[in-house]
Amino acid sequence: MRRTSKLTRVAVGVASIALAATACGGTSSDSGGDSDGSGDTKGLAIAYDIGGKGDQSFNDAAYAGLQKAQKEFKYKTADIEPTEGETDADKEQRLASLAKQGYNPVIGVGFAYGPAMEAVAKKYPDTTFGIVDSVVEGDNVASLVFAEEQASYLAGVAAAKATKTNTVGFIGGVDIPLIHKFEAGYKQGVQDTSGGKVKVLSQYLTQTAEEGGFSSPDKGKAAAEGQIEKNADVLYQAAGLSGQGVIEAAAKAKVWAIGVDSDQYEQAALASYKGYILTSALKDVGGAVYALAKSVEDGKPLTGTQTFDLKVNGVGLSETNPEFAKIPGLTEAVAKAKEGIIDGSIKVKTE
Numbered sequence: 001m002r003r004t005s006k007l008t009r010v011a012v013g014v015a016s017i018a019l020a021a022t023a024c025g026g027t028s029s030d031s032g033g034d035s036d037g038s039g040d041t042k043g044l045a046i047a048y049d050i051g052g053k054g055d056q057s058f059n060d061a062a063y064a065g066l067q068k069a070q071k072e073f074k075y076k077t078a079d080i081e082p083t084e085g086e087t088d089a090d091k092e093q094r095l096a097s098l099a100k101q102g103y104n105p106v107i108g109v110g111f112a113y114g115p116a117m118e119a120v121a122k123k124y125p126d127t128t129f130g131i132v133d134s135v136v137e138g139d140n141v142a143s144l145v146f147a148e149e150q151a152s153y154l155a156g157v158a159a160a161k162a163t164k165t166n167t168v169g170f171i172g173g174v175d176i177p178l179i180h181k182f183e184a185g186y187k188q189g190v191q192d193t194s195g196g197k198v199k200v201l202s203q204y205l206t207q208t209a210e211e212g213g214f215s216s217p218d219k220g221k222a223a224a225e226g227q228i229e230k231n232a233d234v235l236y237q238a239a240g241l242s243g244q245g246v247i248e249a250a251a252k253a254k255v256w257a258i259g260v261d262s263d264q265y266e267q268a269a270l271a272s273y274k275g276y277i278l279t280s281a282l283k284d285v286g287g288a289v290y291a292l293a294k295s296v297e298d299g300k301p302l303t304g305t306q307t308f309d310l311k312v313n314g315v316g317l318s319e320t321n322p323e324f325a326k327i328p329g330l331t332e333a334v335a336k337a338k339e340g341i342i343d344g345s346i347k348v349k350t351e
Contacts, residue, residue: 042075043073043105044066044103044296045101047079047108048109049082049112050082050241051240053081056262056269057243058110058260062109064286065286066289068286069290069293077103091113099127100124104127104128105127105142105292105293106127109285111132111134111178112209113134114134114136117129117141124140125139128296128302128303130142130302131143132289140303143305144288144306146284146288146309146315147307148238148281149182149188150185151281151310151315153348154189154317154338155186155189155317156186156190157189157192157330157337158258158330159189159234159258161193161327161328162278167230168198169200169227169236170186171204171223171224172205173206173209173238174205179238180350181351185348186200188349192346193333201230205219213240216242217242220242220243220245220246222245224246224249228250233256234257235255236260236281237257237259243264250273260280261282277321278323281315282318284315287314288308310338
């Protein structure tokens with residue numbers, strides 16, 4: 001029988017973990033013992049999504065979870081970059097190689113790993129697999145999914161309170177159902193908070209991931225500049241590495257940007273723009289990655305659909321920028337919205 005649960009969150013403290021992440025190719029690993037890995041206990045391995053390590057967002061959050069597991073469990077870990085234009089067969093080979101080497105669990109970071117994981121998990125029944133942002137059936141697979149729409153609703157509340165032009169923007173990386181959840185929650189938060197007085201401009205960078213929607217800062221920058229020309233003064237992006245271009249454009253125009261997945265106000269690579277990153281819609285990918293690693297280490301591997309939502313602090317909204325608290329009514333409005341979502345009085349749309 002398929003188990004579905006809302007996982008009691010094992011806090012990863014992503015914001016406090018030094019990511020030290022750089023965009024690089026190939027495989028990197030942390031060893032708990034000999035440099036060649038001989039004699040080492042092999043634990044968590046992750047295979048990155050498009051954009052790879054150094055995106056200051058989704059993939060880096062997963063890496064933070066890996067770092068925490070490596071530090072706590074003192075075992076050998078591995079993290080592998082994607083390749084440009086890769087196929088499902090390439091992903092399948094990557095996951096199979098990690099399982100064959102003895103890593104456990106093996107996590108595919110991103111929905112694109114779905115078909116590959118479904119095939120590989122059957123071949124390695126003694127390995128626990130995890131996939132972020134997708135549901136894959138399998139007795140040894142944990143599907144790590146998030147209520148992105150809830151965090152996005154809170155981002156919409158913030159945007160509605162912060163705008164001075166009554167026009168805000170949403171920029172999605174790729175036009176797919178997962179990113180539709182971000183857009184839907186954001187729009188609803190804006191409309192509920194403003195009573196319909198604030199206009200939301202929406203744009204998707206590409207129709208497919210292969211076209212670079214999640215990995216092209218130049219595309220994000222161009223889209224943001226277009227929305228700013230249309231008077232948008234708060235821009236929320238759910239676009240992976242492309243989101244860095246949105247933030248750059250917002251900072252240049254001196255309007256607000258809203259980050260995604262990680263607290264982008266705290267990211268070193270975005271330090272020159274941080275004054276214009278009002279907040280970020282948080283998605284504790286690192287917490288999910290660590291939670292699965294810990295379950296395997298404890299001998300009780302998680303399987304089935306594990307849902308991370310506001311109730312378990314799996315998603316949320318950052319308040320690290322001091323300017324956040326200075327906007328009249330913003331902190332109170334976000335707190336009220338969060339309470340409503342948790343108690344069920346606010347039903348957030350996913351489409």
